[in-house]
Amino acid sequence: xxxxxxxxxxIAPGTLPAxxxxxxxxxxxxxxxxxxxxxMVQYAAGKLPARKLVSIWNLSELQGIEISPDEIRIGAGCTxxxxxxxxxxxxxxxxxxxAARWTGGIANQNRxxxxxxxxxxxxxxxSLPALLAYEAELILVSVRGExxxxxxxxxxxxxxxxxxxxxxxxxxxxxxxxxxxxQCARKVGARDAQAIAKVCVAALGRLRGGxxxxxxxxxxxxxxxxLRLTELEEMVKGKSIEPELVDLARxxxxxxxxxxxxxxxxxxxxxxxxxxxxAEFLEQLRGSEKTA
Amino acid sequence: MNxxxxxxxxxxxxxxxxxxxxxxxxxxxERLLDxxxxxxxxxxxxxGCGEGECGSCSVLxxxxxxxxxxxxxxxxxxxxxxxIEGIARGPQLSALQTAFLECGGAQCGICTPGMILASCQLxxxxxxxxxxxxxxxLSGNLCRCTGxxxxxxxxxxxxxxxxx
Numbered sequence: 321x322x323x324x325x326x327x328x329x330x331i332a333p334g335t336l337p338a339x340x341x342x343x344x345x346x347x348x349x350x351x352x353x354x355x356x357x358x359x360m361v362q363y364a365a366g367k368l369p370a371r372k373l374v375s376i377w378n379l380s381e382l383q384g385i386e387i388s389p390d391e392i393r394i395g396a397g398c399t400x401x402x403x404x405x406x407x408x409x410x411x412x413x414x415x416x417x418x419a420a421r422w423t424g425g426i427a428n429q430n431r432x433x434x435x436x437x438x439x440x441x442x443x444x445x446x447s448l449p450a451l452l453a454y455e456a457e458l459i460l461v462s463v464r465g466e467x468x469x470x471x472x473x474x475x476x477x478x479x480x481x482x483x484x485x486x487x488x489x490x491x492x493x494x495x496x497x498x499x500x501x502x503q504c505a506r507k508v509g510a511r512d513a514q515a516i517a518k519v520c521v522a523a524l525g526r527l528r529g530g531x532x533x534x535x536x537x538x539x540x541x542x543x544x545x546x547l548r549l550t551e552l553e554e555m556v557k558g559k560s561i562e563p564e565l566v567d568l569a570r571x572x573x574x575x576x577x578x579x580x581x582x583x584x585x586x587x588x589x590x591x592x593x594x595x596x597x598x599a600e601f602l603e604q605l606r607g608s609e610k611t612a
Numbered sequence: 613m614n615x616x617x618x619x620x621x622x623x624x625x626x627x628x629x630x631x632x633x634x635x636x637x638x639x640x641x642e643r644l645l646d647x648x649x650x651x652x653x654x655x656x657x658x659x660g661c662g663e664g665e666c667g668s669c670s671v672l673x674x675x676x677x678x679x680x681x682x683x684x685x686x687x688x689x690x691x692x693x694x695x696i697e698g699i700a701r702g703p704q705l706s707a708l709q710t711a712f713l714e715c716g717g718a719q720c721g722i723c724t725p726g727m728i729l730a731s732c733q734l735x736x737x738x739x740x741x742x743x744x745x746x747x748x749x750l751s752g753n754l755c756r757c758t759g760x761x762x763x764x765x766x767x768x769x770x771x772x773x774x775x776x
Contacts, residue, residue, distance in 0.1 A: 322662075324638035329620055330686050353684065361663045363641070377687050401676070425752015428664055430676045431683070434665065451681060513751030514665055554641040 321366045321572070324336040328363075330373045332388035336381035336461065339374055340488060342526070347485040354382075354397055355431030357424065357441045372522045382435065382490060391496055393459075396435025398487040400447075412496060415450035415522040417479035418505035422446045422520075425513045435489040438471075441479045441545075442516075444584075446507060448475075449522035452491065452538035453503075459491040461478045466490065488573050501526045501534070502520065502608040504601050508593055509584075516591040518585035519593050527609040536575045537601065541584075542577040542594055549576055549598070562604035569602055625689050639678025644678075645669045647685050649773040656696035658722050661752070667753030670726035671695050674686045675735040679752075681728035696725035699732070708732065717766035719757035726753045736763060741771055744773070 330353070333339050342350055351370035353359045354377050362368040376382060381399030385406055392408065398612050400420035403409055413603050423432060423446045429472075437447050438458070441552040483489070503524040509515040519542055525535035535556060537549040552572045559565055563594060579590035623635045629652060636651040645662075648654045669680040672694040686688050699706045708728050711717070712738070715763030718724040734741055734749035740755060741749070746767045755763060 323641075325641040325643075325685075326620070328639070328641040330640035330684055336736070350768055356682045356684060356687070359665055359680075361683065362680065364643075364662050373684075375684070406633045415727070424664070425667060426733065426749055427667060427670055427677045427752050428682075440616075469665055511751075514754075578630055 322370060323363050323366045328333060328368075328373065330370055330375060332377075334376035334379070336379055336488075336490075339376055339379065340463050340486065342374055344489070345484040346372075352376045352439075352488060355399065355428075356438045357428045357432040358436060358442075362541045373503070376488065381451040382433075382488075383495050387610060389422050389496070391451045394434055394492045394494070396438075396492060398435075400429035400434070401426075402611065404429065412485060413415060413454065413494060414503050415449070415453055415505045415524065416447060418507075419447040419450045419520075419522065422507045422509075422512050422517075428514075434492055438474070438489060438492070439481065439483065441475055441481055441502050443478065443543060443545055444516045444520075444541040445546065446517060446520055446540065447522055449538035451494075452546055452548045453524050453536045454494045454498070455536070456494045458489050460484075460487045461490040461495060462487040472548060473515045475545040500525060502605050504604060506597050506600075508597070516584060519579075519590050519597065521594070521601065523598075525601075525605045525608075527561075530609065531558055532556050532605065533558075535605070537598060539577065539594060540580045542590055543582045544578065547577065549573060552598070556602070561602050566599045566602050570599050619704065623686065624710070625685055627688050627690060630694060636685075638685045640684060642674075642685040643681050644671070644683035644685055644688045644693075645680040647688070649679060654695050654697050655685075656725050658725060659725075660664045660722060660757060665754070666723070667726040667750075668723055670729045670753065672729055672733060675736065677730055682739070694729065694732070696728060699728060707773050708735070708767070711766040711770035711773065712763070713767055715766035716762040717758065718753075723753055723755040723757075727763055730771070735771055735774065739771065739774060741767070743768070 351373045377488040382395045384395045392541045400423050403420040436447050451471050459468050479559045501524040505522045507517045507520040516567040520540040523537040528531050535553050539547045573595050581587050623640050634647045648657050658668040660666035662684045673691050674735045696697050730753050746764050
């Protein structure tokens, strides 16, 4: 049943210090809400456990994209639209732009935020495989100060993450330097807009001297958390991409994922398609080395 | 629920709707959609799915397309909103409205206000859109009648007719 707004509190303290002290004073009591594209859906369905919400929408400390020579820092409050429209992100981090383009439709992209996508922690989220592939780091903030955590370790289980009840994500940091990488993103879904992925993949890699020098493959919708195929990556590094290797990669992928049957797809389909997407990426990588 | 009592209750909200300053007294978690329809009587904004999937309740908030069913009222405080009621200039329909009429872009009409506002944002950003731009701009707005082609035609016609 629909929620009754009279049962809910929502306040907008307006500054980051005010929000984090509220979170610290009553840990676990206040649910931060940014663009509401996930929270309001739960609310509409009467399934929002929280009764007290604190708005972090438009909080200036969570806005903006900062660029330094080594890394970019994306404010957790950046919307998908802001990501899509940022020139440097489009040039250097196309996996993120593809993911932003596939998330919801324009209205949801205008409101949904990257930080929100991370803490909503859906294993099917479009942008999370991209962050895994880029080995992003998160800067978390609380009254205790800031700490920087690798995104690779952030999700510890289905909807579980390394975020204390008094913390917010402030920045998503990504090291630069992928200009020589082949970067590929694919979403398999009923359609790009609105539909949630059956399987999505974000991958990047670089060949040198005909062998794989570096490779990172990340998947969505095939495990309780967004997944990096680290075992496969280690296995193929230093090798040239021959048909046997591609076959082996397919098998290793199937063993690494834990797809399920659900409303959108079946475990069997997801397993087959994921293997195909990994194989397709490796085939593309094979032909990607630029001759000097 | 007792511990939230100090924060419960209605709040006063000032916002600009279709160029007109408005003040309403609402619960902060009331959906902007309900504020528009019930408090301000602007029933042109439609509720479809109520969960951000269909785009029927689309309005422009500070010029940006949003699903008003997913905006808590408090977050609309101080914003400038445009609903379908604000698109025409008095009796003079906008180019988009005229094109929707001429191309048969509206049938049952439930998706139409959202389609027109989504098209407004598109033409605002890209006055001369491609067919793909139009399809993408309207990809979050579902229509169960037209099959979309007449809608896309209407947006293209409006774009071609506009002076710039």
